[in-house]
Amino acid sequence: MSLLGAEGNLSGLLGSQRFRAIAMALFIAGALLVIYGSLNPRLSVPGSAARSYLVHFVAYGGLAVMGSLxxxxxxxxxxxGVGLVIMGGAxxxxxxxxPGRTGSIEDAxxxxxxxxxxCLAGLAIRRRVARPPGGRHRESF
Structure with missing residues (x-):
């Protein structure tokens, strides 16, 4: 299978209702896991502030990609994006x-x-999927 054929298959997969349902379930589960992990004093990120920032960045970035898809x-x-920013602030x-947790503007x-x-990555993926090889724009995504 060529790279162009693989991209076409990926386009069909990402635009399917089944994929969206799975992505939505993962998005909701991920959001609940982030909330639980953030509010449980026993689950704080060990180590430096840089490590904590990386965990925050990856968690919220991953949620944004999944939600966007x-x-x-x-x-x-x-x-x-707005929903996740509100969630992060809350x-x-x-x-x-x-007790045992601290919120900060830096983390927000x-x-x-x-x-x-x-969100930008999710948008880029959607645009790429909506414009498969040959340049025809698909509106199904």
Whole structure:
């Protein structure tokens, strides 16, 4: 199979209802896991602040990519982004009230950076999938 054929198959997979349902389930499970991990004092990230920032960035970036792929229409991507930024801010605020946890503006800023990059990556994937080899634009995604 050629690379162009593989891309066409990937386009069909990512645009399918089954993929979206799986992506949505992973998005919701991931969001719940991030909330649980963020509010459980026994699950804080050990080590340096840089390691903690990396975990925040990857978690929120991954959620943004998954959410961007789970919801149809490019207009849903800003909603995913805004929702995740609100979630990140709410979690940081809630951590102020959890013994053994601390919320911070710095963590919220790193969350925002992860969400931004994740939404842009999700948009890039969707655009690539919507424009398979040959240049014809597909609206099914």
């Amino acid at each position: 789970a919801m149809p229409g490019n207009r849903s991507i800003p909603l995913v 979690v940081e605020f809630a951590q102020l009230h959890v 800023a790193v969350n925002l950076c992860g969400v931004t990059l994740g």
